[in-house]
Every structure is written in C-alpha cells, then in structure tokens.
Amino acid sequence: MSQSKPKPKDAKRLVVLSGRGERAPGAVWLVGAGPGDPELLTIKALKVLQTADVVVHDGLVSEEILDLAPEAARRISVAKRKSRHSYAQGEINAMLVAFAQDGLTVVRLKGGDPFIFGRGGEELEACRAAGVECRIVPGVTAALAAAADAGAPLTHRGSAQAVTFVTGHASAGDEPNLDWEGLAKANQTVVIYMGVSTAAGISTRLMGAGRLGSTPALIVANASRANERRIVTTLAGLPAAAAEVAGPALLIVGEAMALAQAGAAEIVAHVEVRERGAMS
Numbered sequence: 001m002s003q004s005k006p007k008p009k010d011a012k013r014l015v016v017l018s019g020r021g022e023r024a025p026g027a028v029w030l031v032g033a034g035p036g037d038p039e040l041l042t043i044k045a046l047k048v049l050q051t052a053d054v055v056v057h058d059g060l061v062s063e064e065i066l067d068l069a070p071e072a073a074r075r076i077s078v079a080k081r082k083s084r085h086s087y088a089q090g091e092i093n094a095m096l097v098a099f100a101q102d103g104l105t106v107v108r109l110k111g112g113d114p115f116i117f118g119r120g121g122e123e124l125e126a127c128r129a130a131g132v133e134c135r136i137v138p139g140v141t142a143a144l145a146a147a148a149d150a151g152a153p154l155t156h157r158g159s160a161q162a163v164t165f166v167t168g169h170a171s172a173g174d175e176p177n178l179d180w181e182g183l184a185k186a187n188q189t190v191v192i193y194m195g196v197s198t199a200a201g202i203s204t205r206l207m208g209a210g211r212l213g214s215t216p217a218l219i220v221a222n223a224s225r226a227n228e229r230r231i232v233t234t235l236a237g238l239p240a241a242a243a244e245v246a247g248p249a250l251l252i253v254g255e256a257m258a259l260a261q262a263g264a265a266e267i268v269a270h271v272e273v274r275e276r277g278a279m280s
C-alpha cells in the first residue's frame, strides 16, 4: 500500500515531534494577538497559533482569533472574572511551564503586545527559571490601533516629538507613581492604559504639573473592534468623557490629538462621540 500524505491535522502535529518520532521538549510562545480585529494579527502569530497544543488566553483575545487555533488544541481562559475563580499570575506561570515540560507547544495568547502592560516579562522569567524555551511574537498594541482608527498620529512633527505609554493603575490598584512634571511638558503624546477609572486623578495631576486643560485628548474604547467608540475631548474633559465608556479603553493626551477632529470644529472641553467607521 502506498504511503499517504499526512492529513492537515497530522501535519500540524509534526511541528512538535522530533525526527525520531518522540516528542521534542515543549516550548512556550508569548504571542501578541493585537487589539481585537483578527486582521491585525501578524502572519507569524497566526502561524504559531496554528501549531498550538494548548492556547492559554486572556479576556482581551477575541473569539474570532481563538477560532484560528487548531480544533484539537486545548483552550484555557485565564481571563480575570468577577464571579468565578481568576488565575493568579503565579498559577498562570506554573501552568505554562508545566504544559511545556509535558512536551506541549503552548501558545500564551495576549491582547495587544505581550510586553506592553501584558505581564509577558513575568511569564518569560518563569520559563527561563524553569529552563523552558520561551519565544515572543510581538503584537499590535492597543495604542497603535486606537490612534490609527482616530486618524491621530502619536508622533507628529511640530506637535508630538515623543510618545510615552503609561499605566493608569499601580499594582495595588491605586494611582501610579509617574513623573507628572515630565509628562506635563507640551509637544508630546501620553497614552494611558488602564486609566478609565483613574481618569480624574490623571487629569488633575497633569494639569497640576502644568499641562493645559485645553490640551486635546482622545478616549478610544474597544479599538479596532466592531463596537469601537471614540470620544474627542480635552485634558480637562477627560474625567467626564471617561465616565461614558465601557470596555477596554485608552486615554490619549497630546497636541497631536487635535487631528482626531479631522478638520471638524474646534475641540471643546467635552464630548464628541464617533462610532467606528465614521472617520476611518
């Protein structure tokens, strides 16, 4: 009987088998899934995802992207949940290491980029400490998608000579300890991740350190997704605008956010809402 070609499923399996027909040591891939739109997944992320035995994913990864993993791959959500058990970071680290030590190809799929407020560094360290191979596939971080969809560049000659990504939350859940004086200087863009609930404090701090309340600002919730929402406002208007959004959102402050208006009327304190697609 002639030897038949491996079926697609077997072909995927070959990726994790050594030439001797034994399982090669497993590995962990920290993969950035991008901000939500499956078309913003990189080709490399897709290729790696298609080799997965196990996909360990967080809550920001869309179903459409999870559907791209092999049907046989085990999917484990480690999303933070209010009502059910949430995995502590230590448990996630241990899970990744254990699966890899079992010889499996583990894809740790994260929203955006694994190394931008994604705790990818902690997972990398855990793998290194256990002697497990860990490789990283970068992803499109939310700030890039938000700015692109709003038509507002994060750097712009003459009005944004730098861009800084900061967190709106310290690990204890409080306001972060940031260089407010530095961030308050004009001609730069500040992107605040996880800052919706601390928007009032952030706005007050930046203005207290000298940034004008009239500085253009933008809030983008669910960037790149069908339910994306953009609010054009000002630094002074950030708290009120933040109160209107639901879902993962970024606050972006800086003179270049004036371009989010796309030539429309002057930016006022608050609030102009555009649904996704209205400008892009």
Ligand SMILES: C[S@@+](CC[C@H](N)C(=O)[O-])C[C@H]1O[C@@H](n2cnc3c(N)ncnc32)[C@H](O)[C@@H]1O
Pocket (backbone or CB within 6 Å): 035, 036, 060, 110, 111, 112, 113, 114, 115, 116, 117, 118, 140, 141, 142, 143, 146, 192, 193, 194, 195, 220, 221, 222, 223, 224, 225, 248, 249, 250
């Ligand atoms: C734990 S951080 C993860 C960031 C992610 N690693 C990245 O590179 O985009 C979660 C925060 O990222 C932001 N975020 C993630 N996805 C987003 C999206 N599609 N639209 C707007 N903000 C998003 C929000 O500020 C959210 O609170």
